Amino acid sequence: MKRPFLTLEQAREIRKSYPTPFHIYDEKGIRATARSLNSAFGWNPGFREYFAVKATPTPGILKILKQEGCGVDCSSLTELMMAQKCGFSGREIMFSSNETPAEEFRLADQLGAIINLDDLTHVDFLRETLGHVPETICCRYNPGGTFTLGESKEGFQVMDNPGQAKYGMTRPQLTQAYTRLKELGAKEFGLHAFLASNTISNEYYPALARILFETAVELSRETGCHITFINLSGGVGIPYRPEQSANDIAVIGQGVRKAYEDILVPAGMDDVAIFTELGRFMLAPNGHLVTTAVHEKHIYKEYIGVDACAANLMRPAIYGAYHHITVLGKEDAPCDHVYDVVGSLCENSDKFAIDRPLPKIEMGDILVIHDTGAHGFSMGYNYNGKLRSAELLLKEDGSVALMRRAETPEDYFATLVW
Numbered sequence: 097m098k099r100p101f102l103t104l105e106q107a108r109e110i111r112k113s114y115p116t117p118f119h120i121y122d123e124k125g126i127r128a129t130a131r132s133l134n135s136a137f138g139w140n141p142g143f144r145e146y147f148a149v150k151a152t153p154t155p156g157i158l159k160i161l162k163q164e165g166c167g168v169d170c171s172s173l174t175e176l177m178m179a180q181k182c183g184f185s186g187r188e189i190m191f192s193s194n195e196t197p198a199e200e201f202r203l204a205d206q207l208g209a210i211i212n213l214d215d216l217t218h219v220d221f222l223r224e225t226l227g228h229v230p231e232t233i234c235c236r237y238n239p240g241g242t243f244t245l246g247e248s249k250e251g252f253q254v255m256d257n258p259g260q261a262k263y264g265m266t267r268p269q270l271t272q273a274y275t276r277l278k279e280l281g282a283k284e285f286g287l288h289a290f291l292a293s294n295t296i297s298n299e300y301y302p303a304l305a306r307i308l309f310e311t312a313v314e315l316s317r318e319t320g321c322h323i324t325f326i327n328l329s330g331g332v333g334i335p336y337r338p339e340q341s342a343n344d345i346a347v348i349g350q351g352v353r354k355a356y357e358d359i360l361v362p363a364g365m366d367d368v369a370i371f372t373e374l375g376r377f378m379l380a381p382n383g384h385l386v387t388t389a390v391h392e393k394h395i396y397k398e399y400i401g402v403d404a405c406a407a408n409l410m411r412p413a414i415y416g417a418y419h420h421i422t423v424l425g426k427e428d429a430p431c432d433h434v435y436d437v438v439g440s441l442c443e444n445s446d447k448f449a450i451d452r453p454l455p456k457i458e459m460g461d462i463l464v465i466h467d468t469g470a471h472g473f474s475m476g477y478n479y480n481g482k483l484r485s486a487e488l489l490l491k492e493d494g495s496v497a498l499m500r501r502a503e504t505p506e507d508y509f510a511t512l513v514w
């Protein structure tokens with residue numbers, strides 16, 4: 097059963113200073129997650145998590161992760177600027193972008209970030225842009241086809257479609273890219289791939305690691321390049337549904353270690369560092385969207401209208417994604433009502449839940465929408481003139497800090513030419 101990290105009493109107290117809707121994050125949970133990841137990969141001396149900034153681009157969060165030893169994975173100009181302002185520099189920054197504008201490569205290079213090239217043509221684009229190629233460089237691999245794991249009667253445990261994805265280089269292009277980069281002066285090489293998203297399987301990272309380790313051994317033999325790190329990227333998922341079970345990061349770490357000992361160590365590549373770029377796994381369960389029930393409507397279905405909408409969390413509207421909902425104070429009440437929980441956008445997809453069994457909801461009840469800590473606030477938008485909410489931090493001592501204030505109409509109007 098999913099339990100919120102917030103009680104009704106806490107939420108009522110917070111609502112006095114910060115009206116709903118707001119996103120709130122659990123510092124204790126974030127630190128615990130970062131520590132469990134670092135400990136799962138503690139066997140690898142060079143291990144580092146580069147938190148995927150796009151999942152939660154909030155300085156208050158990035159600074160906590162920095163204290164836990166994480167770097168950041170950026171994919172745009174403003175993410176690089178935010179990383180710099182938060183005190184990240186040099187090899188603490190990974191720059192994994194695609195269709196990259198020249199000015200972004202320039203800033204990444206100035207910051208000393210590790211640049212992860214998405215395409216073969218970017219090798220010469222980078223050299224023309226910078227006048228050189230960095231000594232340390234990474235290339236993104238796309239093996240094509242479909243990627244599947246764990247076939248059973250119910251289907252595959254993991255299935256995704258690299259062959260349909262716009263990212264990364266083909267296998268022959270990797271050889272060309274490494275060869276060319278070496279000619280241009282690169283000395284230290286990394287290899288990266290992202291093959292499946294939100295995987296609920298302890299096998300995903302180990303399977304990906306085997307592919308990347310074998311490819312790294314081949315590339316090192318073919319090109320003589322010194323490969324010093326393998327970046328397993330993101331994709332380790334979380335159980336959004338209460339009946340799903342969570343990944344065990346310690347088991348995942350040991351699975352990658354086994355692949356490392358089977359493939360890299362015998363090839364004499366036992367100095368390779370493992371990097372990750374997890375976003376969802378690090379933050380999603382450690383964030384809630386908190387909202388108040390403001391209207392009820394009884395037509396062909398039973399509706400509960402809340403003060404949050406898809407502009408605060410768009411995953412249900414665009415992916416039909418499930419997000420669990422708890423009515424605070426009614427955690428143990430029977431779920432004997434069935435509701436559509438909806439926001440106020442003039443869009444019928446603005447539904448946080450459809451036909452969801454929940455306890456009876458009264459107007460003024462506070463609802464927690466779970467697992468919104470990653471790809472939640474950050475995907476928000478201003479459709480219907482809706483304003484972005486505040487982001488709060490529930491600190492380890494139980495106090496609450498403001499990390500980002502709510503937008504005001506002035507913010508919304510600020511870019512307009514009247």
Ligand SMILES: *Cc1c(COP(=O)(O)O)cnc(C)c1O
Nearest residue numbers: 148192329330331373374375376
């Ligand atoms: C989005 C992204 C991530 C993070 O993905 P999660 O699913 O949140 O783990 C990591 N690396 C790259 C390059 C990405 O685009």
